[in-house]
Amino acid sequence: MVTTAVNPYLDGNFAPVHKEITTDTLKVIGELPPDLSGMFVRNGPNPQWTPIGQYHWFDGDGMLHGVRISNGKATYRNRYVQTKGWQIEHEAGKAVWSGILEPSQKDNPHNFYKNTANTALTWHAGQFLALWEGGAPHVIKVPNLDTIGEYTYNGKLKSAFTAHPKVDPVTGEMMFFGYSFALPYLQYSVVSASGELLRTVPIDLPMAVMMHDFAITENYTIFMDLPLTFSIERMQKGEPTMMFESDRPSRFGIIPRHGDNSNIRWFESPACFVSHTLNAYEEGNEVVLIGCRVTSTMLGFSQASHDPEADIPRLYRWRFNLTTGTVREEMLDDVPGEFPRVNENLLGRKMRYGYTAKITPSTVLLFDGLIKYDFSSGKSETHEFGQGRYGGEAIFVPSPNATSEDEGWLITFVHDTTEDTSELVVVNAQDVNAEPVARVLIPQRVPYGFHAAWVSEEQLSA
DSSP states (O other), X not given: OOOOSSOGGGSGGGSOOXXXXXXXXXXXXXXXXXXXXXXXXXXXXXOSXXXXXXXXXXXXXBEEEEEEEETTEEEEXXXXXXXXXXXXXXXXXXXXXXXXXXXXXXXXXXXXXXXXXXXXXXXXXXXXXXXXXXXXXXXXXXXXXXXXXXXXXXXXXXXXXXXXXXXXXXXXXXXXEEEOSSSSSEEEEEEOTTSOEEEEEEEOOSSOBOOOOOEEOSSEEEEEEOXXXXXXXXXXXXXXXXXXXXXXXXXXXXXXXXXXXXGOEEEEESSOEEEEEEEEEEETTEEEEEXXXXXXXXXXXXXXXXXXXXXXXXXXXXXXXXXTOOEEEXXXXXXXXXXXXXXXXXXXXXXXXXXXXXXXXXXXXXXXXXXXXXXXXXXXXXXXXXXXXEEOOOEEEEXXXXXXXXXXEEEEEEEETTTTEEEEEEEETTOTTSXXXXXXXXXXXXXXXXXXXXXXXXXXXX
């Protein structure tokens, strides 16, 4: 990360907000669709106190920003995820944990690390969970966004919990994994539709790797053993604990959903890193995976100069032939994009459309629009946020009575840097080139963040 007088991830619209507010009806420019009913919630890092030492964007305490939409009206509230670490620091009145750019705090009486619950959100089996891949999920009460506490599946949770679990829209099962610096490096779990953790199995990896996301199909789960590795031996020699090893291949493991290490198949392709997958599905004797690929990355942990193109994500497709064992890899778009999403009713199934946030050239991660991909035609369309306006991950919310896959809305927060104001933007997914159908003006700044979720009216009332 470039060292500047002001850390860019503590400045501008990356800077935290400290006021938790609850609003009445908000001003809307345009018109909220009458059949759009539910709550958009986005998670992200928001340090409660001045950080100790160097700050990385991944370090901040989780804060949820939620907009409830009903009958053409909208309200807003924001709340910290009150993890144990947040509570300890809240009582101390200062930061107790340093961040991931600082040496490990072996003398911290509480723990080496803090579960910030700052990354993503998922709804499963009647629970709304705030997620962070190094520890247990936290249950969040909706719509008030209060923290209930850590969720460990009646003590059955024996691993970390990915920020990107996958819920099968047909069976209701949820798949998740946890990666570790120590053996077993990877554990894979399946949760029933009713919320019972059914099984956890270890998956053999040659060494510890960063594994942020994965994918599912109707019958398989796909793991990515990519060459962004962790090494205690390197750390003991004073070398980087985490390193992208470009001479190691990327490996993709395909396992039957209820399988184990004995029936996983590994496929190799050139070294790369994939932070996020868009979707995967089965087609004939192939498993197809679509995700955002970079040629190498240190995720902002290193100041070492490298190929300026290396860390720029682009949408790729992999085809894994289960008969021949071959892999085909192809770039689908040369326009940089990240935070891929899909109509979640088709998660794990072949879909026609997908969506990403369009990256603008900058020294920090900024998104200046949304891209809609039509995988049938190979074409794409772009929604531009406008001059000096930047957003984030857009959730696809299907229309309640949709008759086509893309009938619904793309919803995200957008910040106007000229006015220093924030708003929730609702875009017609069938007409992404057009102006938003509605812009909900938020009464305080919403900092840039990570991942979002839509909680339907049925889920809220349940």
